[in-house]
Amino acid sequence: MIGMMYLVLLALLALNVSKEVLDAFVLVDEGLTKTTENFSSRNDVYYAEFNRAAAENPVKAGPWQTKALEVKRRSDELYHYIQDLKLELVTATEGEGTEAIEEGEIIGDEIGKKDDMDKPAEIMIGANKDGKANDLRQALDEFRDFLISIVGEENEEIRHSLESSLDTSDPPPKEGEILTWQEFHFEHWPLVAVITLMSKMQSDVRNAESEILNYLYGQIEAGSFTFNLLEPVVIANSNHIIRGNQYNASVFMAAFDTTQQPIVYVGRYDSTVTDDGTVQYNMIGEEGRDYQTIPIEGGKGVYNVNTAGVTTGWKPWGGIISLKNMDGSFTNKPFRSGFTVAEPSLVVSPTQMLVFYQAIDNPVEVSVPGYPASAISVSINNGRISGRGTNYNVVPTRTGSARVSVSVRENGRTRSMGYKDFRVEKVPDPTPTIAGAPGGTLTLNQILGEIGLKASMPEWFKFGGVSYTITGYTFTAIVQGFDKNIPATSANLSSEMRETIRNLRSGSRIYFNDITAVGPDGSTRYLPTLSIKIR
Incomplete structure (x- = not known):
């Protein structure tokens, strides 16, 4: 609406440079200034959200915060550059010490020579067409191109919006007259109209800044994967196997996406450091001879070893999990695990995640190989645990940690089988x-x-x-x-x-x-x- 009022006033100005029209420009300028302040306030909220997200998860949010801060630097730089030009125009027209400038801000009602057309043209156009409008146009072009480079050419909606709001192309010829962008905006216009135009440019800068910040904030959750946690995890039904029993393990990326099918390699691997400092992992030898791939079920690799005839002791194993990114490339993460073929021992396996969440049901399975479920007792030091058989529900009451302790009853005596510690976190924000x-x-x-x-x-x-x-x-x-x-x-x-x-x-x-x-x-x-x- 403010922009439409500005165009109407320009049309009236072409017909009659009256005091009423000039005063109306002051009102429009005040409205633009208020709109710009609102954009700035909204942008401050975005920057606070970037700081919070980067503090909570530097790896995921940190790179986007860095981009946002660069947007802030460039936006502030252009905004203040335009403000300095406005102050220069008013000072050159009104004189040093003018009451129309107070603490770096322009008081439109105090401008005495609102209708002056000479000074704006002299400073912005110049006698030899070498005025400061040339630098302003270049600054707007560089700012627009910088913002487009952040979102990429393929993001047509934002790109078109930026090209429209920060447009510096020459106007089409009218009645045979060809004007440059500089001449069209700064030649033959009174001071108050030029000041209002530049206030609109400042508003457009803050609006473009807001649009890019909204895009960048959305990218925090739109990274390479459809989940926010990328951590190799091996969960086994037990790490202690009675001789002759079968070892079963699930290998997957937590939290996994069941629509994705990872590739899990088991065997020896090595690593190399690339020129950009990242580490790449690769399997050693020939597939099928030196290492193997394991079957995938529901997004999880399933590794099975028959321990019949296997000696007792620690049996290490590991490999690489390869997961396809949204851009078609692959991310390889190494994992190491192992199992002990020995006497019975404790196993506590979360059935959904590697952490407990406060104040909600967290299902877990508890078992001790070699003992029936009826002989097992389970307790927790944070909240309550309930259930029967091998299926239990844990409801922690506070964040921090929780220890699940397991004991068995045998021959009328109770014997501790150990404990398992878990992190307890708040349920994530919606x-x-x-x-x-x-x-x-x-x-x-x-x-x-x-x-x-x-x-x-x-x-x-x-x-x-x-x-x-x-x-x-x-x-x-x-x-x-x-x-x-x-x-x-x-x-x-x-x-x-x-x-x-x-x-x-x-x-x-x-x-x-x-x-x-x-x-x-x-x-x-x-x-x-x-x-x-x-x-």
Whole structure:
């Protein structure tokens, strides 16, 4: 809306340089400044989220935080460069010490020579067409190209948006007159119109910055794999085998994606360091002779060894797990394990993940080879454990660690068989969604067809029955150039929100900020902003 008012004023200015039209430019400039401040505030929220994510997981979020900080540096640099040009224009027109500048900011109402056309052209165009508009155009071009380089040419939606908002191409000829971008924007225009134009450029810079930050934040969960944990894991039914029994083990990437089929090689391997410092792992020898691949079931490698005739003692084994990335390349991770052929010993195997989660059921299987389930007693030092046979449920009450202790009853006496320590973590934060989308582009019908927001658990989190309740948020839309904020105390879209959404045009954005949700542990979680673009 502010941009449309600016175009209308330019048209009026071409007909009549009146005091009313000049004063109207001051109002438009103030509106642009407010919009720019709103973009900056929203960007600050993004930077805080990047810092939080990088602190929690430097490996996954750190590279995207680095890119975001470079976007901030380049955006601030261009914003302040334009601000310095504005201050230079006002000072050159009004004189040193003018009351139209206060603490580095321009007070539009205090500009006395709003209609001055000479100084802007003198500074920005120059007598020999060598004015500062040339440098400004180059700076905008470099900034636009830098942002496009981050998202890549294949991301057409963002690329077209950046090319449109930061467009510096020459205007088409009109009535035979050919003008450059510099002449079209800075020649034969009064000072107040030029200042307002440059304020719009600053607003466009912050808006582009926001668009790129939204893209980068989305990439944290859109890495090379469809899950957020990549760790080779070997889980066996037991690491202590009675002679003559069979050793069974599952080999997989935790948390694994059952739609992916890894390749698991068992045998000796070596490693090499590449020029960029990464380590590559490769099997030694010839497949089938020096090493073997093992069968895959449900995304897990299954390794079986018949121990009949095998001597007692430690039996080491290992190899490489190879998993296909989203770009078609492969990631190889080494693993080592082993088993002992010996007397019976304790086995505690998680059935879903390698950690327990606070305040929810965590199923585990507990068994001691050589002893019936009825002879086994299980206890835990954090929370409660219940069940029978080999199947138990653990419900930890606090984060940190939990120790599962196992004992057996034999001949009227109780004997400890050992213990197993587990990490206890909070249930992960959910992702706010609407119409099933965590962001991006939706139609009005898709949005209005929903009752409200939902808190969706991460795809990698395989525990069923875990849910969060959204307890509040702030709905934000830009209406007539200004932020319209509507608070909510539940997940639902209010009638006022729906009416606002219905009146938005294609390309508009809505934001759900300050989202709070309560999960199974009863604590309040603060979720990231959900940004939706109207298709």
